[in-house]
Amino acid sequence: MRITLLFLLPLAVYAQSDAGIAQGRAAFRGNCAFCHGLNAQGGRGPNLVSAPLHHGDTDSDLKNSIKNGIPGTPMPAFSGFGDDELDHLVKFLRSLSGAAAPKTTLSGDAKAGRDVYEKNGCAGCHRIGLSGSVFGPDLTRIGAARPVEYLRESIVKPSADIAPEWEGVTVVDNAGKRTTGVRINEDTFTLQLRTMAQKFASFSKQELRTLSYEKKSLMPAYEKLAPADLDNLLAYLATLAGGAGNTVVKEVETRR
Ligand code: HEC
Ligand code: HEC
Structure with missing residues (x-):
């Protein structure tokens, strides 16, 4: 299913000339860039262009995520948007997903990453599913909620961006x-x-x-993780999209 979509994406480029894209870009800058980044590559919200989406890939899935928000997450509902505005936003997002969009490639191994997570005491502060500690943010859905680059920074330089509720x-x-x-x-x-x-x-x-x-995060900076361990850890975190801890690893294997 995902693979078929990747083949279809370049087709979306034909829409580039469409006027709706410019309107979509303006709406995106005004309402979404704050969390998703100017070019929808992700920030505090996930990458919407080159990563697999967790709430569905079709136009109507996207519109549904936008119009109704994603309850229980920071993604707000834009219930005031009409059909035209939703169309423009989706056209804008599709215009970014052409061949030019850099793909986020995760070279790591998610299973090995789970061991890195365990060995480094992450569970002493974080919870995934039902296990771990509630001292730090719950990571059960972190792969759906954050782009990989944000996760990398969170681990290596946790003080770079701390949400106010976690100061x-x-x-x-x-x-x-x-x-x-x-x-x-x-x-x-x-x-x-x-x-x-x-x-x-x-x-x-x-x-x-x-x-x-504190200006410093309560999380220690894992600057000394070996690069391969960090890659594996990121691959593992990217699989965390809300399922039970042991089923999600399978998901990334089919995705790679
Ligand atoms: C306050 C921050 C914030 C704003 C503003 C925001 N988003 Fe989001 N958005 C998020 C977060 C966080 C998620 C991930 C939710 C989750 O945990 O699954 C998300 C998820 C989404 C998704 C689903 C992604 C997926 O994986 O399926 C879409 C589509 C989306 N946002 C589009 C938009 C658009 C378009 C706008 C502007 C009209 C917007 N968002 C504004 C934070 C935000
Ligand atoms: C001593 C407690 C502690 C340990 C150990 C710890 N963390 Fe954290 N972590 C936190 C706190 C507190 C925050 C929130 C503040 C911040 O963003 O820096 C956080 C934030 C994060 C975030 C960002 C969450 C978000 O919602 O954006 C990620 C990802 C993360 N940690 C992963 C890890 C991983 C992976 C490990 C193990 C290698 C780890 N943490 C070890 C306390 C900890």
Whole structure:
């Protein structure tokens, strides 16, 4: 199914002259580029051009993702868009998927990548499906939610882009005790953190000696991973699209 589509994609190039593309590009810049990147190659949202789509490849699948959003993810519903606007957006996206679009090639081996994940203690902070820790973001659907280049940066340079809800906070109480965690809640008088031990800690701000917001990620930078291990790890993460942990590896094997 995916393979057939790849053969058909160059056909979409004929639409390049269509006026709708320019309108689609403008709508995309205004509404979508913030998350998907100017040329839809991905950013905080996934690559929409050269990677396999997780919510369907047909024009009507795309329109459905746009109009209804993807519930439970940051992808908002653009319910105000009419049929014309949806057509233009899809034409614009198709115009990018011609032969010129660089393909994201994953050279790594997803199965070996799962071992890299286990050996490096990722599960001590992350959850996939039902296993692991809830200290850091849930990675169950990370392959559907982020482009590979973003994932690479997340591992090697985690401080480069931290979503506000994952910023770390360190407090020192009046007795000198230091606690670091992810902020769960904060108001004028109190602060709640989730610590790495997955415990909740509540503080009255009056009782704190210092309260500092970290610019550095709470995730260690894995700069020293061997390049082959990193490639394998990325191949593994790319398979994570919401299925149960053991069925997804199969998916990438058929995709490669
Ligand atoms: C606030 C960030 C954000 C904005 C703005 C946004 N998206 Fe998304 N979009 C996402 C995320 C994140 C996903 C991945 C959802 C998931 O986890 O499956 C996504 C998924 C999609 C998908 C489905 C991809 C797939 O794999 O099937 C399409 C199509 C899409 N977006 C198109 C658009 C278009 C077109 C716009 C503008 C009209 C837009 N998005 C605006 C964040 C955003
Ligand atoms: C000490 C806890 C900790 C460990 C260990 C850890 N992470 Fe993280 N990770 C985090 C936190 C906290 C964040 C959110 C802040 C950020 O984006 O840097 C994060 C973010 C991420 C993201 C980005 C998620 C998103 O939604 O964009 C990915 C991908 C990721 N980690 C993968 C890994 C992998 C793979 C490993 C093992 C090689 C790992 N992490 C080890 C704590 C950890």
